[in-house]
Amino acid sequence: MKLNKQQITEKKEQVVADIKNFESFVKKIYTSDSLLSRQQLHKLNQTSQIMLRPLQSQLDDKLPTQSFNLSLIRYKNDLRVRQLQVVLPTGEVTNIQKFLKQLNLLLLGKILESDFYQNIKLTVVSNVQIETADKIKRANQSLKQRIRQLTDAKIQLMEQYDCTQVKLAQQAKQLIVRENQNEKLQTKIKQLEQTIRDCRFEFEKQKTEMSTLREQIRIKQTKQNRQKVVKQISNIKHVCPKLDDKSFKEEIASLKQKFSEVQAELRLYKKRSHQAVPISRSERIRQLTSELNFACVEDYHPLLRLVHKYNELIAEDLTLWQQIQGHFEKIDECWRFIDQNGQVYALSDISLNGITQDSLTTNYYYSARQRSDTGYVMMIRQLNKRVIDQQPTQEETETISPILSLKKQVLIISWWGETVKNATKKLNYLGIDVVWLDPSDVSNDKIMHEMQKTQYDFVLIVMRGAHHETVTAAHRLRRSGRQIKVANNPGASAMFDYVSGALGLADEC
Numbered sequence: 001m002k003l004n005k006q007q008i009t010e011k012k013e014q015v016v017a018d019i020k021n022f023e024s025f026v027k028k029i030y031t032s033d034s035l036l037s038r039q040q041l042h043k044l045n046q047t048s049q050i051m052l053r054p055l056q057s058q059l060d061d062k063l064p065t066q067s068f069n070l071s072l073i074r075y076k077n078d079l080r081v082r083q084l085q086v087v088l089p090t091g092e093v094t095n096i097q098k099f100l101k102q103l104n105l106l107l108l109g110k111i112l113e114s115d116f117y118q119n120i121k122l123t124v125v126s127n128v129q130i131e132t133a134d135k136i137k138r139a140n141q142s143l144k145q146r147i148r149q150l151t152d153a154k155i156q157l158m159e160q161y162d163c164t165q166v167k168l169a170q171q172a173k174q175l176i177v178r179e180n181q182n183e184k185l186q187t188k189i190k191q192l193e194q195t196i197r198d199c200r201f202e203f204e205k206q207k208t209e210m211s212t213l214r215e216q217i218r219i220k221q222t223k224q225n226r227q228k229v230v231k232q233i234s235n236i237k238h239v240c241p242k243l244d245d246k247s248f249k250e251e252i253a254s255l256k257q258k259f260s261e262v263q264a265e266l267r268l269y270k271k272r273s274h275q276a277v278p279i280s281r282s283e284r285i286r287q288l289t290s291e292l293n294f295a296c297v298e299d300y301h302p303l304l305r306l307v308h309k310y311n312e313l314i315a316e317d318l319t320l321w322q323q324i325q326g327h328f329e330k331i332d333e334c335w336r337f338i339d340q341n342g343q344v345y346a347l348s349d350i351s352l353n354g355i356t357q358d359s360l361t362t363n364y365y366y367s368a369r370q371r372s373d374t375g376y377v378m379m380i381r382q383l384n385k386r387v388i389d390q391q392p393t394q395e396e397t398e399t400i401s402p403i404l405s406l407k408k409q410v411l412i413i414s415w416w417g418e419t420v421k422n423a424t425k426k427l428n429y430l431g432i433d434v435v436w437l438d439p440s441d442v443s444n445d446k447i448m449h450e451m452q453k454t455q456y457d458f459v460l461i462v463m464r465g466a467h468h469e470t471v472t473a474a475h476r477l478r479r480s481g482r483q484i485k486v487a488n489n490p491g492a493s494a495m496f497d498y499v500s501g502a503l504g505l506a507d508e509c
Helices: 005-012 017-029 038-051 053-062 096-108 113-120 127-235 245-274 281-291 303-320 417-429 444-452 468-479 492-502
Strands: 074-078 083-087 093-095 321-331 334-339 344-346 364-371 377-386 408-413 432-437 458-462 484-487
Touching: 017 038, 017 053, 017 096, 038 053, 038 074, 053 096, 083 096, 093 096, 096 113, 321 377, 334 364, 377 417, 408 417, 408 444, 417 432, 417 492, 432 444, 444 468, 458 468, 458 492, 468 484, 484 492
Parallel strands: 408 432, 408 458, 458 484
Antiparallel strands: 074 083, 083 093, 321 334, 321 364, 334 344, 364 377
């Protein structure tokens, strides 16, 4: 019995409404031979639970013996056939179109429960096999990609090897040509050396012959001159000249006057030579140093006695005073000095040795000299060494926000720590980074190494306390064009003026 077109159309349109809506949604996001992304699969799972949920009650009536929960259905991509698959709650995997078709027939009552389960059975693939197949496929893809990379690298290396071989061949040819040229040049040099030796021999020979000829000519001319003189003397007539007393007297008077003038100059010269010009000790030492060399070093052995006498003269001062270190303690507006052994000393204006009480701090150690006979203490300076038991004060911990961002670095070499700290606060306010080195704590080699660095835009060296080598190197660097200033004993304001003037910040300051 054949069906007409109208019956066929009606038969095709017999689809449950919810399944039809879900199928149209699937067709929007999925096409044949394509894979869905992870976000699309997640969206499909959520939409399936929402759109197929109303069919659960009808499905329970159609499947009384074995329940089928639609909310447990999951969707995944089959990488082997590149299709969208449905994972049923029982673990079976089938095509999505086939699943929707069998579900529609079951709800319309055209197939029974047994036929439904029999028709949707496509294959049962364990998760282990699926994961293994996916891993194998990914491994094959990575291996293929690695093989392609290695092949490209091999091709590049072969090209580089060929280019290198060509360059080596060219260089070998050039070396051969240069060797030939060198051999020719060596031959020419030997020929020239031989020619020079021959010419030198001929020159010496001609020089000897010329000297002999000159001597012969000189002897001959001497003989001829003597003969001429003898002839002239023999031809001179002996005539007695008339005496002229007046001319003789004038000549004698002029000679006496010249003689007196010469005697006066001689007396004046002797007087000047006897007057010794006073020379300073430093000038004498400089003269001795300039005249010292390997030829006259043995004549300087008496200087050992001078060194011995100098050591004897200063030995008393060295033994009389001994150097100590300690820190300050302030009790009831009175400052006390405590050395490393715990000995407490009272202070006076003379013992502070020019250090003001406003600049004293309990956070750093100070060096001092103690008289061995009376125990009197004389302060020297502040050390760049923090007292461990003391905590930084609020003034030291508070940061200064700079008003400019100059990104400049300045190196200051000085043993006056408090002065450098005050200058640093002002310079940090302008955005200048300051590095301070204390010659008493830092070695001279470290200071010289830091001075050589070009990262510092300006270097300030305080002469008092600095080593002689440091000052000499500073002047040498200044002559080479570096921004370096050697000052005698500047204060905080003078340091700030030196740095701002060197960096061109006079207007900002």
